[in-house]
Amino acid sequence: MYSEKVMEHFRNPRNVGEIENADGVGEVGNPICGDMMTFYVRVENGILTDVKFKTFGCGAAIAVSSMASELAKGKTVAEAMKITNADVAKELGGLPPNKLHCSNLGADALHKAIENYLARQRRTEKKECHCPYCGAPLEGSAICAPCQARGRK
Amino acid sequence: MVSGYFDHAAAAPLLPEAREAMMPFLGDEFGNPSSLHRFGTKPREAVEAARSSVAALVNSRPDDIVFNASASESNNLAIKGFAQAHRDKGIHLVASAVEHVSVLEPLKSLSVLGFDFTLVPVDADGVVHPDKLAAAIKTETVLVSVMHANYEVGTIQNIKELAAVAHRYRVPFHSDGTAAVGRIPVDLAELGVDAYTFPAMSVYGPKGAAALYLKRGTRVQSLVEGGFQEKNRRAGTEDVAAIAGFGAAAAVTKTRLPEWSAGMARLAQRIFTELPKKLDHVIFTGPVPRDSGRVQPPFSPAESGGSPLARIPGHVSVIVEFVEGEAMLLFLDDEGIAAASGSSCSAKTLKASHVLLAMGLPHARAQSSLVLTMGKDSTDADVDRFLEKLPPIAQRLRQISPLYAKFRKGEDPYAVKRGEACGEPEAEHE
Numbered sequence: 001m002y003s004e005k006v007m008e009h010f011r012n013p014r015n016v017g018e019i020e021n022a023d024g025v026g027e028v029g030n031p032i033c034g035d036m037m038t039f040y041v042r043v044e045n046g047i048l049t050d051v052k053f054k055t056f057g058c059g060a061a062i063a064v065s066s067m068a069s070e071l072a073k074g075k076t077v078a079e080a081m082k083i084t085n086a087d088v089a090k091e092l093g094g095l096p097p098n099k100l101h102c103s104n105l106g107a108d109a110l111h112k113a114i115e116n117y118l119a120r121q122r123r124t125e126k127k128e129c130h131c132p133y134c135g136a137p138l139e140g141s142a143i144c145a146p147c148q149a150r151g152r153k
Numbered sequence: 154m155v156s157g158y159f160d161h162a163a164a165a166p167l168l169p170e171a172r173e174a175m176m177p178f179l180g181d182e183f184g185n186p187s188s189l190h191r192f193g194t195k196p197r198e199a200v201e202a203a204r205s206s207v208a209a210l211v212n213s214r215p216d217d218i219v220f221n222a223s224a225s226e227s228n229n230l231a232i233k234g235f236a237q238a239h240r241d242k243g244i245h246l247v248a249s250a251v252e253h254v255s256v257l258e259p260l261k262s263l264s265v266l267g268f269d270f271t272l273v274p275v276d277a278d279g280v281v282h283p284d285k286l287a288a289a290i291k292t293e294t295v296l297v298s299v300m301h302a303n304y305e306v307g308t309i310q311n312i313k314e315l316a317a318v319a320h321r322y323r324v325p326f327h328s329d330g331t332a333a334v335g336r337i338p339v340d341l342a343e344l345g346v347d348a349y350t351f352p353a354m355s356v357y358g359p360k361g362a363a364a365l366y367l368k369r370g371t372r373v374q375s376l377v378e379g380g381f382q383e384k385n386r387r388a389g390t391e392d393v394a395a396i397a398g399f400g401a402a403a404a405v406t407k408t409r410l411p412e413w414s415a416g417m418a419r420l421a422q423r424i425f426t427e428l429p430k431k432l433d434h435v436i437f438t439g440p441v442p443r444d445s446g447r448v449q450p451p452f453s454p455a456e457s458g459g460s461p462l463a464r465i466p467g468h469v470s471v472i473v474e475f476v477e478g479e480a481m482l483l484f485l486d487d488e489g490i491a492a493a494s495g496s497s498c499s500a501k502t503l504k505a506s507h508v509l510l511a512m513g514l515p516h517a518r519a520q521s522s523l524v525l526t527m528g529k530d531s532t533d534a535d536v537d538r539f540l541e542k543l544p545p546i547a548q549r550l551r552q553i554s555p556l557y558a559k560f561r562k563g564e565d566p567y568a569v570k571r572g573e574a575c576g577e578p579e580a581e582h583e
Binding site for chain 2: 013027032058062
């Protein structure tokens with residue numbers, strides 16, 4: 001029923017696990033549907049340096065997660081966002097027709113993790129600290145060096 | 154000898170006696186049983202001998218047996234054929250919520266033709282209670298259908314009691330005996346049913362032959378018209394080889410059944426007792442022997458209303474929590490173990506088992522079901538292998554499972570956000 005490539009990824013899934021303090025986390029599906037995937041991404045300088053996943057689901061769901069993680073690893077954020085569920089299925093040498101909708105959610109989960117990363121980025125930018133006296137950007141200290149030098153405490 | 158095979162509900166190995174009985178009709182005895190000339194003689198005799206043997210297995214009269222091609226066909230004939238023949242008397246049918254799809258789908262297709270049906274609920278062990286059945290029967294009810302045993306959870310129904318309830322309202326009673334015949338003794342005179350389904354496969358006979366018992370005087374309208382075979386109840390030239398094999402298999406089963414059942418029951422009991430010691434978070438479904446150390450699952454209201462709980466020998470159904478059924482089946486297959494599951498992924502329909510859902514099992518847990526059906530040739534070595542191989546497979550899949558990760562962190566693994574539909578992404582993570 002499954003291609004050799006699907007079975008190979010099912011038997012030996014790549015990148016299984018969680019990333020501690022991941023830069024982005026995305027979850028799709030739920031146990032009621034029978035398939036649930038959680039993706040974790042580590043982003044350094046705009047590149048997905050690590051991708052990991054955990055999946056509850058059938059053989060196809062596990063193989064799809066594995067392949068999506070492999071396709072995404074090492075890619076830029078923009079490149080990874082262009083990976084589609086169809087690309088994942090194609091790389092796996094195809095999936096049975098009845099599994100194309102329910103289990104082929106790897107790219108969706110990956111995109112959710114990346115979107116989560118991007119949303120966190122935006123929040124971080126907004127929360128950037130500024131000196132309460134002159135408004136200069138701050139790194140670590142409570143007030144900026146020139147203000148401190150002027151004797152404001 | 155097949156080993157590691159725990160899917161006898163799907164197919165069972167053919168008895169050598171059955172194969173032997175079939176061979177002449179795949180060779181020189183190719184004649185049509187309806188033919189007047191001598192080529193029809195042996196085939197005709199073979200079909201009638203098989204009819205006697207099959208009838209004897211379930212303590213009925215040969216004339217009451219209608220041969221056809223499958224248990225699904227028998228169920229279709231019982232439901233649709235009966236409804237059509239009794240349309241003048243009423244347009245309502247009753248069945249249990251845990252019937253096989255070959256009972257449920259005919260009910261649905263009849264409803265398009267103006268019939269109506271009621272499904273009787275079951276308790277947490279899959280048992281149909283007589284009062285619930287009585288409540289479902291209406292004045293216009295023409296047939297009640299409750300299966301004798303359920304292949305997904307092993308529950309045996311008290312058919313004698315349920316048939317008596319239907320008869321009290323003068324409603325005929327059909328039972329699907331596919332999972333019961335070949336596992337427990339079946340005496341149709343004792344049970345008091347009007348119609349009863351069972352396939353050759355249940356007694357280690359060939360695919361392509363099945364029986365519908367119709368008590369004398371029970372009318373059905375044939376689904377296949379255009380011939381007088383089977384007393385106008387099923388047109389078409391008989392599959393003589395398959396029917397001959399059915400007859401031979403029924404005769405062997407009649408004598409060997411007590412020994413086979415005892416063996417299968419003992420092997421199943423080993424799994425009930427030993428599996429929970431080797432793997433945590435397993436929940437047996439259906440009636441389970443009391444000494445199995447079963448932990449009552451939190452979702453089971455445990456309202457078994459007094460009827461003695463029983464399950465068919467050689468049947469084990471279990472929820473392996475946090476792991477999806479099809480993934481387990483694939484890994485078990487790699488280890489040479491063949492089993493089944495009620496998960497939606499393993500089903501062609503992609504729907505979770507209606508049987509488990511009717512028993513009140515939460516949808517998410519139904520995805521984690523595993524069903525083992527043993528046969529007369531199952532051995533202790535098969536059970537040993539299963540008990541050895543399943544725990545590492547389950548643990549391996551749990552390591553991948555986000556549900557198990559949530560459980561370990563003390564979160565509710567089965568929590569689903571309100572209004573969420575399948576396949577739709579969840580709200581953002583923080």
